[in-house]
Amino acid sequence: MSASDEGVFAISVAARMASMEIQNLRVYERRGLVDPARTPGGTRLYSEGDVARLVRIGELLAQGLNLAGIARVIELETEVERLRTENARLGMDESS
Template identity: 75%
Template sequence: MPGPDEGVYGISVAARMTSMDAQNLRVYERRGLVSPDRTPGGTRLYSDADIAILHRIRDLLADGLNLAGIAKVLELEAELSRLRRRTK
């Protein structure tokens, strides 16, 4: 069984799972918001962790944030998570 960080979903499946357009997923990758795995042939494979990030992006967009703001929020949330793990 794949782990949460192992890419298993193609872009069309990931788009359906997140109610997003596949083209938007490509934009989010170019902007560094998500980093799906790649097959040797270059096909994107999204993990469960990537899907969670895409859901977060969708929610932040709905709240009115732009992509630069979303990048900062994701960065700060990741830092907070790292700090919490370090203090336990």
Template identity: 70%
Template sequence: MSEHTRGVFAISVAAEMVSMQVQNLRVYERRGLLEPDRTAGGTRLYSRADVERLQRIGDLLAEGLNLAGIARVLALEDEVRRLRAQVARLRGPDA
């Protein structure tokens, strides 16, 4: 697990970093918009990647999208990233 994806921030810290309410982060998790790490005791730990995703969620909310629309946009963005990485691998190091 990279430093960028390892959960290190408590939910209250992550919420403060993105100026959101803690309850909203729980809703976003329930809706499948993000998946923070969990300690053995069940405490949520957010990574830098999770915080960036929360910022993206906030941006999309500000643009007027509802949570279903945001879920679709995030899924499409994830797919584009995956496909770009696949294309880069197929092209090889010389490309």
């Protein structure tokens, strides 16, 4: 687990960092857009990666996308990144 994947921010801190309302973070979690870690007691802990995703959600909302559209965009962005990583790995393998 990288440092950006470790849940360290309480929901109030993550909301402030992403310039969002706490209630929105709960909605985004219910919709599967973000998946914060949980303490054994159930407290949400957001990572740097989660906050970056929340900021991205805010950008897409500002562009007029609804939550279903945002989910699809994030899914496609994740796939593009996976493919770029795979391409880079294959390119390195070919040059070896």
